[in-house]
Amino acid sequence: MEVYLDNNATTMVDPLVFEQMKPFFCETYGNPNSLHRFGAGTHPKMMEALDYLYTGINADDEDDIIITSNATESINTVIKGVWVDEILNGDKNHIVTSEVEHPAVTAACRFLESQGVSITYLPVNENGVIEANTVRDSIKEDTALVSIMWANNETGKLFPIEEIGQICKEANVLFHSDATQAIGKVPVDVQKANLDFMSFSAHKFHGPKGVGGTYIKKGVKLTPLLHGGEQMGGKRAGTVDVASMVGMGYAMHLATNEMALAYEDNHVRKLRDRLESAILELPETLVIGGTENRTPNTTLISIRGVEGESMLWDLNQKGIGASTGSACASEDLEANPVMNAFGSDSELAHTGVRFSLSRFNTQEQIDYAIEVIVNAVKRLRNLSSSYAYAPKSHESGL
Numbered sequence: 581m582e583v584y585l586d587n588n589a590t591t592m593v594d595p596l597v598f599e600q601m602k603p604f605f606c607e608t609y610g611n612p613n614s615l616h617r618f619g620a621g622t623h624p625k626m627m628e629a630l631d632y633l634y635t636g637i638n639a640d641d642e643d644d645i646i647i648t649s650n651a652t653e654s655i656n657t658v659i660k661g662v663w664v665d666e667i668l669n670g671d672k673n674h675i676v677t678s679e680v681e682h683p684a685v686t687a688a689c690r691f692l693e694s695q696g697v698s699i700t701y702l703p704v705n706e707n708g709v710i711e712a713n714t715v716r717d718s719i720k721e722d723t724a725l726v727s728i729m730w731a732n733n734e735t736g737k738l739f740p741i742e743e744i745g746q747i748c749k750e751a752n753v754l755f756h757s758d759a760t761q762a763i764g765k766v767p768v769d770v771q772k773a774n775l776d777f778m779s780f781s782a783h784k785f786h787g788p789k790g791v792g793g794t795y796i797k798k799g800v801k802l803t804p805l806l807h808g809g810e811q812m813g814g815k816r817a818g819t820v821d822v823a824s825m826v827g828m829g830y831a832m833h834l835a836t837n838e839m840a841l842a843y844e845d846n847h848v849r850k851l852r853d854r855l856e857s858a859i860l861e862l863p864e865t866l867v868i869g870g871t872e873n874r875t876p877n878t879t880l881i882s883i884r885g886v887e888g889e890s891m892l893w894d895l896n897q898k899g900i901g902a903s904t905g906s907a908c909a910s911e912d913l914e915a916n917p918v919m920n921a922f923g924s925d926s927e928l929a930h931t932g933v934r935f936s937l938s939r940f941n942t943q944e945q946i947d948y949a950i951e952v953i954v955n956a957v958k959r960l961r962n963l964s965s966s967y968a969y970a971p972k973s974h975e976s977g978l
């Protein structure tokens with residue numbers, strides 16, 4: 581049996597989304613910017629996609645959305661655009677973010693640091709969450725932007741975005757959230773959150789890879805990252821991937837309607853809890869960041885005495901796909917940066933395994949995964965030279 585439990589890395593394209601995309605490869609293939617019928621034929625479905633996108637996040641209208649290639653481009657568009665507008669051409673020189681952002685945020689901020697910008701990286705608390713008051717305390721006269729993720733990709737922890745948005749509004753500071761891991765899992769409302777900018781990626785909510793979006797609040801200036809064309813009103817040059825844009829719009833429609841979010845919060849959450857509870861019955865296991873206030877599909881579990889990479893190998897041999905943390909960091913054997921940010925000891929930081937489910941997982945798959953995981957832990961702990969579990973009188977040893 582094959583069981584895919586790495587949906588925070590990427591998701592399967594929903595077959596219904598794929599159906600919407602098909603016509604734009606060999607039938608309606610014109611360039612949207614061409615004046616002839618071949619180009620104009622793409623417009624109705626592109627407008628429908630923009631409608632789905634802006635309503636899915638409760639933006640004002642379709643002008644508030646630009647189509648990008650992924651969340652990484654969207655994030656760079658915001659951070660570097662604010663740098664140009666507010667720092668290079670303004671009187672600001674400070675950005676507030678967190679220690680547990682995705683590398684797309686951290687690396688963009690590191691680049692700005694190399695250009696002389698001051699960056700504050702806020703730490704998480706013992707529950708792996710940024711506390712809103714630490715944002716308030718870090719804002720200074722010359723703060724240009726606050727950028728805090730909506731949901732952490734490794735732990736699933738949800739951050740107090742609406743509270744932080746209110747703080748930024750009162751302080752008159754621009755506010756961006758990387759919502760890549762929130763859309764399709766929890767309600768996302770850019771107006772309730774007082775966001776000026778937001779980033780997202782279609783392949784996290786059953787849309788195609790290679791397409792994402794940036795929300796830019798109406799009236800907020802943002803110098804484009806890409807120049808050289810009038811697409812998206814000049815906010816993002818380059819011919820749009822029409823099929824992917826249509827796919828992302830429909831995926832947003834399927835993922836953010838009331839019924840879909842209720843399904844995530846019930847069915848997917850129940851399966852995640854079933855898997856998590858079974859693993860937590862094993863001794864010396866714990867959920868990194870705790871089980872409260874998370875996206876319904878994610879769990880990052882430390883299994884003492886089991887190197888995360890070894891566990892992944894065992895699982896893969898049995899047809900199960902998971903990860904030790906974000907896919908973009910999976911090449912190196914470095915300790916999970918998020919666990920390091922929690923102050924985990926270095927041994928613990930290497931024992932994290934991330935399971936991230938989706939609406940396409942079934943109970944049968946989860947029960948099979950539980951059986952494989954429990955057997956893998958037994959095997960790997962028995963092989964470990966450094967792990968010796970001394971069961972308490974009432975516990976059975978492993």
Ligand SMILES: Cc1ncc(COP(=O)(O)O)c(CN[C@@H](CS)C(=O)O)c1O
Nearest residue numbers: 589650651652682733760781906907908
């Ligand atoms: C919070 C967050 N922000 C940005 C990105 C980047 O998405 P792209 O579509 O690759 O540009 C991701 C993608 N995180 C994947 C791959 S590194 C993970 O395994 O966690 C993310 O989780």
